[in-house]
Amino acid sequence: MCADADRRAWRKEVAGQVMAEESVDRSEGFGERLLGLLLDRARVMPPQLIAPLVAEEVARIGGRDVSILLQDYAQEVLVPLPGSKLHVGQPQPVADSPAGQAFLSADVVETAQADGGVRMYLPLLDGSDQVGVMSLTLDTVGDDDRRLLRRLAGLVGDMLVTKNAYTDQFFQARRQEPMSVSAEIQWSLLPPLTMTVPQVEVAGILEPAYRVAGDSFDYALNDSILHAAVIDAMGHGLDAAAMATIAIGAYRHARRVFVSLAEKYAYMDDAISQQFGPDHFATAQLMHLNITTGELELVNAGHPAPLLIRDGRVVQQLESATTLPVGFGGEEPRIRQHMLQPGDRVLCYTDGIIEEHLTGGELFGEERLIRCVNRLGQEPSQGVRADLRKLSHTLKEERGGRTSDDATLFMIEWHGGAADHLAALD
Structure with missing residues (x-):
């Protein structure tokens, strides 16, 4: 009797394990x-069929009222993408909404609904x-729903x-004004506004988003060196946009033929002077950051000096000897x-x-800028992208909502360390 009972208990335990394994396998297989x-x-x-197919797939796991919300160019609201089978509501403010919270934090937000359901907001990351x-x-x-939907959102x-x-x-949906x-x-010229890897993060923002002309920025992470440039072409309108385009094009060309920081400057200087003549120029900041050691090389060609922020406060301006603008x-x-410290x-x-x-x-003035940076630095950080966006909007409010000239912010946060573990399978 005792042996029979033991066998029954053993079979029950094995059956339970098999059912549990089948449950996991079934969930993974369905996903x-x-x-x-x-x-x-x-x-x-076709582009217009992506959203309807996503809505159809979400319906297979019991989901409903699917919305695809895209950020507008001014980073003020998240606007619904129109399309068949999609729920198209009102634009959601980035600053104060569950959708905005998911967008800024790059994490899933869940809110309980009055009917007992759960509204999920999943960041769409490129x-x-x-x-x-x-x-x-x-x-x-x-948990199976969360895992599947995170992966679905990543693919979408x-x-x-x-x-x-x-x-x-998609451009038309994001554009909230002419x-x-x-x-x-300029928008067609820009790289992604944010990049995050374990060792370093970058973020940039342009104002006025719908009328910017001569300001631009660019970056690339090649092995252990982050290459970055901020450009401000003289003038306004198409002339400034054309000059910024030439400057960024020359910078990218120089970067891709593996030349030094000084040679990058020379490429850009030559391109601007040959194309536009001696009466045109662009100010520029060119940087190399070794993301392993924190060593930063800087050429400042006519720009205001960058600010070094440590523990939420400006500790110094990164001065450099004067270099003429390119052109x-x-x-x-x-x-x-x-030399940067981790977290700088x-x-x-x-x-x-x-x-x-x-x-x-x-x-x-610079003093007001520094005061704004220090004041916002006392608040808990939401990450480089969210913090830079808040700084940009705060500065605009401090200036009375006016932006009569292009105004660009570009931020680098250095962490150091390594990322090799990401290439190893568990």
Whole structure:
């Protein structure tokens, strides 16, 4: 009897293990089929059919009222993408909404609904750059749902970015007011506004979003070196946009043929002077950051000095010997080296931030900028992207809502360490 009881207990234990394993396998298998369907069709999927297919897939797990929300160019609201089978509501404010919280934190937000369901807001990420938010409602939410929907949101984010090159529909949804031709050029020139890897994060923002002309920035992470540049071309309108385009093009060309920081400056200087003549120029900041050691090389060609922020406060301006703006021809740039500490932030900005005239004619100035940075630094950090966005909007409010000249902010946060573990399978 005792042996029979032991055998029954053993069979019951084994059966329980098998059921548990089958449950996990079934969940993973279902998710794989669901994501695989989307992936298999992605190559030939017309842009306007992405959202309806996503809504159909969400319905298979009991989801409803699916919305795809994209950030507007001014980073003020998340606007719904129109489309068949999608729930199209009102734009959601980035600053004060569950969708905005998911967007800024790059994490899932769940809110209980009056009918007992759960509204989920999942960030749509292209790499680490926030594209927007996918929202949907489920009756109940379990860990399997969360895992599957995170993966689905990641795939949808990548598809939206890929298909964006084939259509104007996503651009039109994001645009909340008319955009100038020069701004169209600059937005098509920009890299992703945010990049995050374990060793370093970067973020940038342009004002006025719909009329920017001569300001731009660019970056690339090549092995252990972060290459970054901030450009401010003289003038306004198409002339400034064309000059910024030439400057960024020359910078990228120099970066991709593996030349030094000084040679990058020379490439840009030569391109501007040959194309526009001696009366045109662009100010620039060029940087190399070794993301392993924290060593920063800086060429400052006519820009305001970047600010070094440590523990939420500006501790110094990263001064460097004066170098002429690019376009004046032939000067050897002066390179300054700085050592960063883990957690340090470097804030670059163009003169449109500090040279805005306040009521009464007074300039906004560097001191006010530093006070704003220090004040916001006392608040808990939400990450580089969210913090920079808040700084930009705060500065605009401090300037009375005016931006008469292009005003660009670009921030680097250095952490150090390594990322090799990400290439190892568990």
